[in-house]
Amino acid sequence: MATITIDGQSYEADPSANLLQAALTLGFDLPYFCWHPALGSVGACRQCAVRQYRDEEDTTGQIVMACMVPVADGLRCSIVEPEAAEFRAEVIEWLMSNHPHDCPVCDEGGECHLQDMTVMTGHCKRRFRFPKRTFRNQYLGPFINHEMNRCIQCYRCVRFYGDYAGGSDLVAMAAHNHVYFGRHEEGILENEFSGNLVEICPTGVFTDKTLKHHYSRKWDMVSSPSVCSHCAVGCNTIASTRYGSVRRILNRYHHDINGYFLCDRGRFGYTFTDAADRLRRPLLHPDRERDVETVAEPAEAMKRIREIFSEATGVAGIGSPRASLESNYALRNLVGSGRFSSGLPRIEHDATTALLEAMRNAPDGPGSLRDAERADAVLILGEDPNNTAPRLALALRQSVRNEPIRADAGSRIPRWHDRAIRDFVQDRKGPLFIAWPASTRLDDLAAGTHRAAPDEIARLGFAVAHAIDPQSPAVTDLDDSASDLASRIARALKEADRPMVVSGTALRSPAIIAAAAATVHALRRTGSGGSSFLAVAPEANTIGDAMLEGAPLETLEQQLESGEVDTLVILENDIYRRLPAPATDRIISKARRIIALDSIATATTNRADVVLPAGSFAESDGTFVNHEGRAQRFFQPLPPAGDVLEAWRWIGRIAAETGTSKQNEWDRLDRVLTALARDCPELxxxxxAAPDAAFRANGQRFPRAPRRFSGRTSILSHLSVHEPKPPEDSDSPLSFTMEGHSGQPPAALVSHYWSPGWNSSQALNKFQSEVAGPARGGDPGARLIPGNGPNERPSTAIPAPVPDDDQTLLAVPCYEVFGSDELSARAPAVAERIPKPYVALAPTDAEHHGLDSGDSLNLLIGELRVSAPVRLDPKLPPGLCGIPAGMPGWSVPHLPARASVVT
Amino acid sequence: MNPTLQTLAVTLGILFTLLHVAAVLIWVERRLLALLQDRLGPNRAGPLGLFIIVADVIKIFTKEDWIPPFADRPLYVIAPAIILLTALVGFTIVPVGPGMVVLDLNIGILFFLAFSSLGIYSTVLAGWASNSKYALIGGLRMAAQMFSYEVFMGLSLMGVVILAGSLNLSEIVEAQRGMWFVLPQFLGFVIFLLAGLAETHRLPFDLPEAESELVAGFHTEYSSMKFGIFFVGEYIGLTLIAAMIVTLFFGGWLGPAWIPAPLVFCFKTFAFILFFILMRAAIPRPRFDQMLSWGWKYLLPLALINLIATGALVLIRAD
Amino acid sequence: MLSLIKSLWLVFLHLFRKRFTIQYPEEKAYLAPRYRGRIILSRDPDGGERCVACYLCAAACPVECIALDATEDENGRRYPDFFRINFSRCIYCGYCEEACPTYAIQLVPDFEMAEYNRQNMVYEKEDLLIDGEGKYHGYNYYKVAGIAIGGKDKGEGENESSPIDPKDLMP
Structure with a gap:
């Protein structure tokens, strides 16, 4: 630590930080625009001016930009010095000379960094009398609204979008005070991280378009800490609501996971909670075959369920990787572990089990996104992070700079000095190798790619392991280019300080996961201490579901066949997305009675006898286990409306109703978690993962609503002028009102970022132990899979080479960031971005079958007939065809599989 | 007429008049205060707003009669009854006309002083039984106030007694045929007026209630008719002091022969009641320490001087 | 002592002064133009709703009796979908009017709002919106704001220069 002097007072500061960072960490309010903790300093906005003195004798000093001054022992500066303060006020005044008179209709108003900084510097009256400069706006797609007049030219947007996220379609144009940030032509912003512009932009140039349609101010929104439910990364979010509907998702900082950024799927996918097909009342289908449904009272539905249970010979439960840990566990408890299915078909189930095994066996436990960001050599085996775990792709994009920076002079440039680092790195990229059948959006960073069938990818992995450590078994019959690539990869990984292998279940191949694990172990055996294994799973709670050790769906089918079971309870799972429709129909028709719980109407709920409305993430408390085995609690921002209840609560009621457990045993989250901890020691x-419901600060709950929350005596007054008691929360230490503890809650309970003078999300600085460091009091969540797992040798069953087959194609799943996730695809804004159905085909294969781009291709995959236009992918190896997974209304499950072309 | 019947008629007459006066005073006081403050006062309910009395009575009877759970219940209930009772009993010795008196006691003045002192128990007990800080402070103030002013209240009357040579009120009135005692006993009158006001804790000496400091003082916790009885008690007390002033200093029922004696008496009494209301409108409330120091430092010595001077003069004249 | 007697006399003289009381229902009180009474929502000189649903009035309200929800028309003009004031809570402090950046919400000289049923004190937008400009004439917020709405393009507002061509590098 270095000792610095600010305004005559000595402080300890981190010498690797810059002065601005240090001042903010120490709690000073120093204005800034262009600096961002994740983007570093460029010294462009001239806003963080302070006066720096040479030594104790120096009384004159000089004005410097704090963000460009490295902290050093003995540094002396003054923030309050009048000339520096006037400098800052004048900079703001210049910036404001063209800023429009927009705040009342600006979505940033009330949480605007520019507003905060203007107030902080004291500027209040425009002296510049000349006309204001204006710009025309661009249409930037369904996510982002553009209002260029408000721009203050801080360049943060292009620095994030281009430099950080790798987008190429947002640029700075024109010169002097005409500088314009936009696309060359109007159109959708292509990068899947464009939503972060909303939080990056210090004013209202880029705002959330989904919020714009149902706008509410920050101070009016009842928010709760949530966890993104759209992939397995488990980014921490803040879900904000007003008048009973979710209005927006904001990033909630987690040092080890999402940091400052979210992907667009997570940020804009929330509107499915308000979609027309949400289930809000229990439904009865008296006749399953004919599609007749009646809305029922909960008591009526419960009566029917009791009848169903009393008639049943055996009840089986189908869990779900998108339902919370509590709901899955409650279901397992209801039906017994012998009759509990994870809700996955065998092909996915086996891959997930293998992944879980590899995570448990990983030397330091599964790696986090922060590990990925710091890795200096990465091998991606059988994953397409941009589409399966988008936030991971952003982390990996940062990792490729680590190796060049590590080299000689780069290590002497402070990491926050963004411009210098980028000038130094230029276009050099660290080793990133991608093995995936088709092209990915990380290809531009890759030092090498291997595009092949899943088994070939696994063979490459094993070959890398062998090249690292000859003790690992050798792969025979590997072609030259692959073995050459394997040795390059092995060399890069061995030379790295922090090599990382990324693998997952995207290709449903246990062999790939085994190969990844073998590589990590080979690295560890040869002495690379920092090596890590990063597991990628498809859905929010895939890992948690797998840890409950349910059987695959096929086992359930056998149980139905044998008559052991004749009734199904299906939890938040659309089986039609898991198995081909004919197979699903068989399961459904064999089950005499079906009870389904879900938040959305699906093909499965349409065929259930009783449908119970379960809460989405917005109406539920629960836990998701993310890709690194971190259990993270999400809390409901809304008290459930209508008859909606958390799925675990419904199941608890069913258990009480049918006599399988005592009344009220399952009516509180903490009780479910206690039972879970008793039954599953690993969980x-x-x-x-978060404080229990009895947790209080000074005897007070933690408010979900900000203190400036408005309309309390008027929101419900049209229904009755007599104000009702606010809803109570028995499951969390949060309250639904603004009453409660006014200080900062523990990180797991943070429901809004606000600090006096800091109304924008930049108030986050005050919630961290140091700027860009861990949250105060530690980051939330609990790692379930510790590092010291049994270090046994992973499986070494190397798959055989894929035989040439002229007759059929190997259909592999490919993924779309917008579309492959079931829930977000129902959000209107995301739905606009979902591509049309397609089958990706190599040009040679297309030629072979006489097809051209756009032509309709008919495939027979098992018993399923698939028809879609051809999309040519020159990167795709011959003999493969890519079929997008989980597309709404066009789902082709159960891949990879052999497909024959039907003419 | 049968003396018993006559006594009964006088008793009932006085009781009837008194209770009605107390009721009408509700209207009189509000109306007069309003007029003194350039307002109109209650003028909506009935002719001249007189039905405000009925409305008030209905209101006070129909309010929730709440006894605080923390109160000392028996004392709390008894307290309001005492003030009404002592004030009414005090009236028994007031002659409203020749022979028109309930109890023609030869120690009338002593009887009056005794009962007016007993009235204090009401406020002190109310303050204590309420078990609330405001009420307790109010009660304590009342005790201190009474203790101080009681002393020279009696002394201030001794001049009259010396002049009249009797403690019987009818005889005192008769003794004023030549001259009202207000002239020879002006000092005694002023002292008695002040002491009487303090005794009834009327403004400006309403320190035990002092709304601006103590919410409502000793009756803070009282509601409904229990509060109403304090109210009525206060008005009857006020009337009693006015009647005593008239009897002792302003010739009682003595007046022009063509007006019936009781009417004269009522008229004089009413004039003093109006004067009290004027005082309420015009004079601010003193500080408690000021009030006690006046009592002990000025009024008590003055009363003694008055007594000695009167006695000396009477002795000199007798010689 | 003398002063007490003097004040007794002076107060007594007030018996004969003129009364200040106004006999209200028969006789109406004078209400100053800036009297803070019933709340209304006004329109701009062109007849458009002045309220832009910025929520500042709701935030300023100390009794939190204002609730509204923003929505937009096809031209990007924002307006309240509903606007509700619970007058049974309103204390007529006028903070909402002070906070309003568009002169939309105004307190007008009218206090005769008593109801027998409290529920009738809840006013919706149709009860609040008037057809005129209220106390402040001639102000049209969208003429000074930088955003474009239907009928007003970029650069057409007051004190605005015409839009810049971002592909032009000329000074």
């Missing part, structure tokens, strides 16, 4: 730490 026991999930209880500590």
């Amino acid at each position: 026991a730490p999930a209880r500590d």
Whole structure:
């Protein structure tokens, strides 16, 4: 630590930081625009001016930009010095000379960094009398609204979009005070991280378009800490609501996971909670075959369920990787572990089990996104992070700079000095190798790619392991280019300080995961201490579901066949997305009675006898286990409306109704978690993912509503002028009102970022132990899979080479960031971005079958007939065809599989 | 007429008049205060707003009669009854006309002083039984106030007694045929007026209630008719002091022969009641320490001087 | 002592002064133009709703009796979908009017709002919106704001220069 002097007072500061960072960490309010903790300093906005003195004798000093001054022992400066303060006020005045008179109709108003900084510097009256400069706006797609007049030219947007996220379609144009940030032509912003512009932009140039349609001010929104439910990364979010509907998703900082950024799927996918097909009342289907449904009272539905249970010979439960840990566990408890299915078909189930095994066996436990960001050599085996775990792709994009920076002079440039680092790195990229059948959006960074069938990818992985450590078994019959690539990869990984292998279940191949694990172990054996294994899973709670050790769907089918079971309870799972429709129909028709719980109407709920409305993430409390085995609690921002209840609560009621458990045993989250900890010791730490419902600060709950929350006596007054008691929360230490503890809650309970003088999300600085460091009091969540797992040698079953087959194609799943996730695809804004159905084909294969781009291709995959236009992918190896997974209304499950072309 | 019947008629007459006066005073006081403050006062309910009395009575009877759970219940209930009772009993010795008196006691003045002192129990007990800080402070103030002013209240009357040579009120009135005692006993009158006001804790000496400091003082916790009885008690007390002033200093029922004696008496009494209301409108409330120091430092010595001077003069004249 | 007697006399003289009381229902009180009474929503000189649903009035309200929800028309003009004031809570402090950046919400000289049923004190937008400009004439917020709405393009507002061509590098 270095000792610095600010305004005559000595402080300890981190010498690797810059002065601005240090001042903010120490709690000073120093204005800034262009600096961002994740983007570093460029010294462009001239806003963080302070006066720096040479030594104790120096009384004159000089004005410097704090963001460009490295902290050093003995540094002396003054923030309050009048000339520096006037400098800052004048800079703001210049910036404001063209800023429009927009705040009342600006979505940033009330949480605007520019507003905060203007107030902080004291500027209040425009002296510049000349006309204001204006710009025309661009249409930037369904996510982002553009209002260029408000721009203050801080360049943060292009620095994030281009430099950080790798987008190429947002640029700075024109010169002097005409500088314009936009696309060359109007159109959708292509990068899947464009939503972060909303939080990056210090004013209202880029605002959330989904919020714009149902706008509410920050101070009016009842928010709760949530966890994104759209992929397995488990980014921490803040879900904000007003008048009973979710209005927006904001990033909630987690040092080890999402940091400052979210992907667009997570940020804009929330509107499915308000979609027309949401289930809000229990439904009865008296006749399953004919599509007749009646809305029922909960008591009526419960009566029917009791009848169904009393008639049943055996009840089986189908869990879900998108339902919370509590709901899955409650279901397993209801039906017994012998009759509990994870809700996955065998092909996915086996891959997930293998992944979980590899995570448990990983030397330091599964790696986090922060590990990925710091890795200096990465091998991606059988994953397409941009589409399966988008936030991971952003982390990996940062990792390729680590190796060049590590080299000689780069290590002497402070990491925050963004411009210098980028000038130094230029276009040099660290080793990133991608093995995936088709092209990916990380290809521009890759030092090498291997495009092949899943088994070939696994063979490459094993070959890398062998090249690293000859003790690993050798792969025979590997072609030259692959073995050459394997040795290059092995060399890069061995030379790295922090090599990382990324793998997952995208290709449903246990062999790929085994190969990844073998590589990590080979690295560890040869002495690369920092190596890590990063697991990628498809859905929010895939890992948690797998840890409950349910059987695959096929086992359930056998149980139905044998008559052991004749009734199904299906939890938040659309089986039609898991198995081909004929197979699903068989399961459904064999089950005499079906009870389905879901938040959305699906093909499965349409065929259930009783449908119970479960809460989405917005109406539920629960826990998701993310890709690194971290249990993270999400809390409901809304008290459930209508008859909606959390799925675990419904199941608890069913258990009480049918006599399988005592009344009220399952009516509180903490009780479910206690039972879970008792039954599954490995999952026991999930209880500590967040404080329990009895947790209080000074005897007070933590408010979900900001203190400036408005309309309390008027929101419901049209229904009755007599104000009702606010809803109570028995499951969390949060309250639904603004009453409660006014200080900062523990990180797991943070429901809004606000600090006096800091109304924008930049108030986050005050919630961190140091700027860009961990949250105060530690980052939330509980790691379930510790590092010291049994270090046994992973499986070494190397798959055989894929035989040439002229007759059929190998259909592999490919993924779309917008479309492959079931829930976000129902959000109107995301739906606009979903591509049309397609089958990706190599040009040679297309030629072979006489097809051209756009032509309709008919495929027979097992018993399923698939028809879609051809999309040519020159990167795709011959003999493969890519079919997008989980597309709404056009789902082709159960891949990879052999497909024959039907003419 | 049968003396018993006559006594009964006088008793009932006085009781009837008194209770009605107390009721009408509700209207009189509000109306007069309003007029003194350039307002109109209650003028909506009935002719001249007189039905405000009925409305008030209905209101006070129909309010929730709440006894605080923390109160000392028996004392709390008894307290309002005492003030009404002592004030009414005090009236028994007031002659409203020749022979028109309930109890023609030869120690009338002593009887009056005794009962007016007993009235204090009401406020002190109310303050204590309420078990609330405001009420307690009010009660304590009342005790201190009474203790101080009681002393020279009696002394201030001794001049009259010396002049009249009797403690019987009818005889005192008769003794004023030549001259009202207000002239020879002006000092005694002023002292008695002040002491009487303090005794009834009327403004400006309403320190035990002092709304601006103590919410409502000793009756803070009282509601409904229990509060109403304090109210009525206060008005009857006020009337009693006015009647005593008239009897002792302003010739009682003595007046022009063509007006019936009781009417004269009522008229004089009413004039003093109006004067009290004027005082309420015009004079601010003193500080408690000021009030006690006046009592002990000025009024008590003055009363003694008055007594000694009167006695000396009477002795000199007798010689 | 003398002063007490003097004040007794002076107060007594007030018996004969003129009364200040106004006999209200028969006789109406004079209400100053800036009297803070019933709340209305006004329109701009062109007849458009002045309220832009910025929520500042709701935030300023100390009794939190204003609730509204923003929505937009096809031209990007924002307006309240509903606007509700619970007058049974309103204390007529006028903070909402002070906070309003568009002169939309105004307190007018009218206090005769008593109701027998409290529910009738809840006013919706149709009860609040008037057809005129209220106390402040001639102000049209969208003429000074930088955003474009139907009928007003970029650069057409007051004190605005015409839009810049971003592909032009000339000074």
